[in-house]
Amino acid sequence: MIHILVIEDEKRVADLLKIGLEENGYQVMVAYDGEMGLRLFRTNAFELIISDIILPKRNGFELCQEIRKADEQIPILMLTALGTADDKLEGFDVGADDYMVKPFDFRELLARVKALLKRRAVTNVEVVKELAYADLTINFERQEVTRNGVPIKLSPKEYNLLAYLVENAERVVSRVEIAEKVWNTHFDTGTNFIDVYINYLRKKMDKNFEVKLIHTKPGVGFILHA
Template structure:
């Protein structure tokens, strides 16, 4: 079955390049030029993946990303933008994006990321119990509920994915490169610190109010989930 991709891009030249390149690689592509049309199109059809600009007429890419996540939480989203600093990337990830590419970009790299996201989304399975747990921390993968010692904790989509990955590999040191590849589906850029930023976000929500800490840094190696004072 042909996989369907929605392209949300108001730059006609970029949109045309994306449509042509993706079509040549066997995808069925629908292109729209503003955020409002993107919402109605996404709600009316089933897409395997979305590629969206950030700065758009009608609604921003961040706004439509949040709405896409409410309509279909499973479809991977790649953001394309000229805004490339760490804060911009964090905003995109917090809105629910799965990957982030800065313009100008190579179509070959975009295709590699598309294939990785589609492979991952197609292979994703939920444990029979739907629940991951470690110590007094419980996460329901289906409902996205996070509870520690009976207290509900609210996480952003990327914080949740990071915690889920930690819970699936308890008491194992996870390198930044491994986390980047498996949580963000990208190679770790040593010039940015977004993984450290998200680890700190998680610590504030998961560990700050509890005597026993679960998220730990191993200097020079990475991070791990382990129960210790």
Template sequence: MAPIARLLVVEDEVKVATFIKKGLETQSYSVDVAYDGREGKRLFSSDAYDLIVLDVNLPFLSGLELAEYIRSKNASLPILMLTALDTTTDKLLGFEAGADDYLVKPFEFLELIARVKALLRRHSGPADGRKQKLQFADLELDLDAKVARRQGDVIELTAREFTLLDYLMQNPGRVVSRIDIAQHVWDINFDTGTNVIDVYVNYLRNKVDKPYNQKLIHTVIGMGYVLKDK
């Protein structure tokens, strides 16, 4: 029998927190609740969790600040961020702070469960037989050390940029759509009204391609992006 996943919910609205906790417990998860960012930080620091459900607007310590703190201590712990703010800028701030997924209030509980299960599944461990070092042209990605190099130069990437590059390098020569990227890199349903993915591809290009003569990340108009060396 698989061990019970332990979840921490950080939500200052008591009714919402209670609703989420009871619902997650019906799925056989073990759930702790914190009603402000400071208490969330204390619980995270004192116990081991498999996933964090984190509201953005919290007393004492904001969800963005708490996400950044969690990321500084644990680079792989999945964070699902809840917020009433749904602009592209808001989402970018959440992802930059370390969120893995983003759910806008109000939300359907079944949607929350689907996101939680997807994040836990994705972070349950490395896939069997998966290479831990990827190579494409003069670009290298070390999945164990979390280091990217090109022509021997170390490229400083955020966690989200690293995951995006990982996905592209797992699919060299294949055109990947924005929907593909949304599902595999963010575990989110594609929102046609946001350009978050395009922004991150641009971030990645500035680091991986711009300093070098040969460009590897290419746009296929109307279809998506492809990693190729021609």
């Protein structure tokens, strides 16, 4: 049985999520504020979390940060009325794995839940401990990145994006592919959050090094190439 924690202060939405998810075979617990959500997370075992951002007592961004301190792997889906690019970037920066804007189609939410759980299952059987390309090394056990021996501090989403680029080194990856494989979401051509994260990575990975690794293929995507 897959256990899901729903953190939503609007009872109508919380009830809709609980009923719909349970009809699809999941077991659901509901919290109506951020503090209650954190308390339930710490005292129960869950495979996935769905959280609003605007919550009483502790907002979803703060909640996500606290959860990430305790568990770096549990999938977190933010479900909120806040739909600007800045809101999405902040959500990903604090550790969210996916982001949906209200109002939402329950069928799409269910598809994203399944995708997040599938990715978690694949991650749990991953045996690769370290990945290297050129002078770049990613240690998956310690979640550490170095280039030419120099430690590079990355946010969770920057780390996941870099890992995907390294896993697909020497191959052009499109924005659509990155959105689906790294964010588990559909690419919205009206937003530029993927380009924003590529720029974040470039500043940390390439700016102080002679050899640039991250390159843009105009109109196509990005490639990690030395």
